[in-house]
Amino acid sequence: MNTPEFGKMETAWCPGCGNFGILDSLKLALEALGKDPHEVVMVGGIGQAAKTPQYLSANSFCGLHGRALPPAVAIKMANPNLTVIVNTGDGDSYGEGGNHFLHNIRRNVDMTHFVHDNQVYGLTKGQSSPTTLEGMVTGAQAEGSQNIPFNPVLLALAAGAGFVARGFSGKPDHLQMLMERAIRFKGYALVDIFQPCVSFNRLNTFAWYNSRVYELDESHDATDRLMAMSRAMEFGDRIPIGVLYEKALPDFHEKNSSLSQGQVLAGRRNDPALVRRYMSEMV
Amino acid sequence: MGMYNLLVGGAAGQGVESLVSALEYFFKQDGSEVFTMRDLMSRIRGGHNFSRIRFGAGVPKAHSERLDGIIALNEETAAFHREALSPKGFILMDSAIKSDDPRAVRIDMAKIAKSLGNAKAAGSVAVGAALKLFRVALDEASAAEVFGRVLRPEHVDMNVKAALKGYESVPERYKIPAGNARDMMMLSGNRAIALGALAAGVQFYAAYPMSPSTSILESLAQWAEEAGIVVEQAEDEIAAINMALGASYAGTRAMTGTSGGGFSLMVEALGFAGMAEIPVVVVDAQRPGPATGLPTRTEQSDLKFIISAAQGEFPRMVIAVRHHADAFYQTIRAVNLAEKYQIPVVLLTDQYLADATATIPMLDPAAYPRHEQAQVPEEGEYARYRFTESGISPRRLPGDKDALVNVDSDEHDERGHIIEDSETRVRMMEKRMGKLKLLEKDLQEPDWLGDEQAHITLVGWGSMYGPLQEAVDLLNQEGNKRYGALVFGDIWPLPKERLKQAAAKGEAIINVEQNYTGQLAGLIREETGIEMSTSILRYDGRQMTGEEIARRVKKEGF
Structure with missing residues (x-):
């Protein structure tokens, strides 16, 4: 999809990949929020989802596997005027980057974390991820995955996150609404997004997700943590x-x-008089 | 006699550190230069911790193995160190400790402290006594000033009284030459780095606590609120360096610090900084490895690791800091060079220098002007990795209205987008690696110490500066051979001019290092073909003294 501000670029994703829907919803959400590409920094780690920053017109920081969150929060610390958005996968966010996931919930920097959760490793061709269901046979889990699947939204709630949501790439309007709310939220916001991997996950298909997901309605009180x-x-x-x-x-x-007080560290200098005062205190 | 050496020792938890800090101030206030090395065990209670305070006039940047006095807060301290004590020296100890040493000076430290209401003030009784022995004037006002600097306010009064009681309990013995260090600064090596970071305009420091680097984090954290900078304890070292890279990308001068173990975790991101051309300064305060090693002791064994850390090839600079003033200035320089060449710069220090305190003349925060990026007019759309004549691409910041800044750990084109084609790969490799050549213009040759016409050159790096300084002085005082020393600060890329001169004219060249394999010697051989005549190495976690180096040079037949 082309949008006036965030453009359209050639991708390296498989046809039918859930990433397309997520990318489209993201561009529409950014347009709807009136964001200027110059104020947006897209941060990714490594993986198919982490290529998202390459596929829209904005600033981007494509770092190391599992390490999207640390630079993302530091970018926001350096310049609070930037809108910082992380797009990475379940392997990058919950596997390799698990420690950063835990501690950046605690740090609560104002940024948004979109996890493209396809319950499998795509870039490395189909091994289990932290959210892979028990029993799923893969190239590396020949007898089926034996580990307890990780519940990222429950963990985020337990760790004290202020904004926790779940979306599905097959419900683009709903996803766009979630994205807008998450970006507007002041603090760390997690949206775990179900996304079929058409090449490597034959279990959690579009139909699998589509037949199970239902939208929360007014009966759910989103201010009630329990x-x-x-x-x-x-x-x-x-x-x-x-x-x-x-x-x-x-x-x-x-x-x-x-x-x-909204200070921007970027480009700022330290006061030489202060350095001299600290020096004189060491006399 | 120009200077004295006093050892203060006790178990962890006995307050040795506060007593040492107080003594350092007392001596400095009296005009003495000071150098204190800290020998600590990796525990919070018990064991045997000590510091050696060297003070007087002309104090080198190193401790001595000889002792003029010992303050023994426990029996072990007296037993361990009496061999090094001069025949005319003293061992200040509590009357309750048994000793047949004729040099023992027993005072009722514990009893006096108890009578003042707190047994923990016993050490201050010994401080007062030691000051009297060294003929340092002490009154209530000077004692209150010094203890006010090192103790919590509620403890000052009692310790002042304890020190005055100790002062009354012994006669004067030594005479320290009058000195003018009163107006000097006194600080640890790590504090010099923290101060250098602030002077360099560092606004972001993220680190995970690890001995012996932690005091950089803590110094900056103390100043953060007033200085308006962000100092963040990261969840691990991987996060620490990746945070620094994020902050730097967004336009903030950023640093991190750790020891070898933490640096091992940072390695991948070091290469990322090289690939993505993001300036960053990393401090590695070395301790003996491998693995957990000797956590509170000293070694220079990370050099070869640091210069080759991370997969692939990319430009980096490594600077070994040599002494306290150097730690300050090289930190400023490291930040500037990281910015100028858009590369990672590693500052190597070690536990010896990190924890040692020294008096130094007032530093000059303006010694190295801030590197400012030249304003290059842009043609067309901004490209972060633009090929330019200078070899350096102009940096813009995310948030700039007319530029999108795209960085990538994958190989990329000028715009920062993933590529795989051969031609772009080759050009990008040459662009990045070309910085090593550019960097040569900024390299500093090693410091030359001792005799300009030396027959024999000792070669070392980093904190070996002080011991080598003393060693060449000692060696040149006797015999007719002349000795000099080359001490490397900039160590990668390796500056070669002075080294080649020394190798060409001298009869011998000897490396002196705190490691097993002679890592600098290996690097020199690889880079220049120069072979060392012999090596003087130590790897037990304890710093060589100038005396030891001089003795071993002689023993090796030079």
């Missing part, structure tokens, strides 16, 4: 999508005295 956790644990014949939890929390910048 209710959100109980919804997050629904992962069977029916899986809820939508905003599981949204609650404003003081973010990193508010709590950091060097950033709480």
Whole structure:
């Protein structure tokens, strides 16, 4: 899809890949929010999903596998005027980058984390990911995956995230709405997005997701953390999508005295008089 | 006699560190130059920790193996160090500790402290006594000033009283020459790096605590609020360097620091900095490895690792800091060169220098002007990796209205987009690697110490500066051979001019290093073909003294 601001670029994704829907919803969300590409920084790690920053017109930081979150939060610390968005996969976010996932929920920097969750490793051709269901046979799990699947939204809620949502690439309008809310949210916002991998995941297909997901309605109170956790644990014949939890929390910048007044570190200098004073205190 | 050596030792948790800090200030206030090395065990309670304070006039940047006095807070301290004590020296100890050493000076440290209300003030009784022995004036005001600097406010009063009691309990003995160090700065090697970072305009420091680098993080954290900078404890070293890279990409001068183990985790991101051309400065405060090694001790064994760390080939610079003032200036220089060439720069220090305190003349924060990027007019759309005549692509920042800044860890084209074609790959490799040639213009040759006409050249790097300085002085005081030393600061790329001169004219060239394999000697051989005549190495985690080096040079027949 071409949009006036965020353009259209050639991709290296397989035809039918869920990434296309996610990319389209993202561009539409950014347009709808009136974002200028110059104020947007797209950050990715490594993987098929992590190529997303390459496929729209904005600033981009395509770093190392599993390491999207640390530079993303630091970019925001350096310049709060930037809109910082991470797009990476389940392997990058929850596997290689698991430690950063845990601790950046705690850090609560104002940024958005879109995880393209296809429950498999795509770039390396089909090994299990942290969210792969038990029993799925892959090239590396010849007897089927034996590990307990990771529940990212439940973990994010337990770790104290202020915004936790789940979406599906097959419901683009709904996904766009989730993305807009997540980007607007002040603080760390996680959207775990179901996405079929047409090449390597024969279990969790479009039809598999489509027959299970249902949109949360007014009966869900997204300010109730316990209710959100109980919804997050629904992962069977029916899986809820939508905003599981949204609650404003003081973010990193508010709590950091060097950033709480909207200071931009980028391009700033240190006061030489202060250096001289510290030196004189060492006499 | 120009200077004295005093050892203060006790178990971890006995407050040795506060006593040493207080003594350093007392001596400096009295005009003495000071150099203190810290020998610590990796534990919070018990064991045997000590510091050697060298003070007086003309103090080199190294400790001595000889001792004039010992303050022994426990029996072990007296037992371990009495052999090094001069026959005229003293061992200050509590009357309750048994010793048949005629040099023992026993005072009722514990009893006096208890009578003042806190047994923990016993060490301050010894401080007072030591000051009297060295004829350093002490009164209530000077004691309150010094203890006010090193103790919590509620503990000052009692320790002042304890020190005054100790002062009364012994007669004067030594005379320190009058000095003018009173107006000098006194700081640790790590504090010099932290101060250098601030002077260099570093606004972002992320690190994971690891001995012996942690005090850089803690110094900057103390200043962060007032200086308006961000200092963040990362969840691991991988996060620390990747955060620094994010902040730097966004236009902030950024640094991280660790020791060898943490650096091992940073390795992939070091290569990323090289590939994506993002300036960053990484401090590696070395300790003995491999693995956890000797966590609180010293070694110079990361050199070869650091110069080749990470897969693939990319330009980097490695600077070994040599002493306290050098640590400050080289930090500023490292930040500037990282910015100028858009490369990672590694500062190598070690536990010896990191934890040692020294008096130094006032530093000059303006010694190295801030590197400012030249404004190059752009043709067409901005491209982060534009091929230019200078070999350096102009940097723009995300948020600039007329530029999109795209960086990538994959091989990329001028716009920062993934490519796989041969032609672009070759041009990009040549663009990046070409920086090593450009960097040569900025290289600093090693410092030359000792006799200009030396027959024998000792070669070292980093914190070997102080011990080598003392070693060549000692060697030149006797006999008719002349000795000099070359001490490398810039170590990668390796500056070669002075080295070649020394090798051409001298009868011998000897490397002196704190490692097993002679890593600098290996690097020199690889880069210049120059072979060392012999090596003087130590790898037990303890820094060589000038005396030891001089002795071993003689023993080797030079």
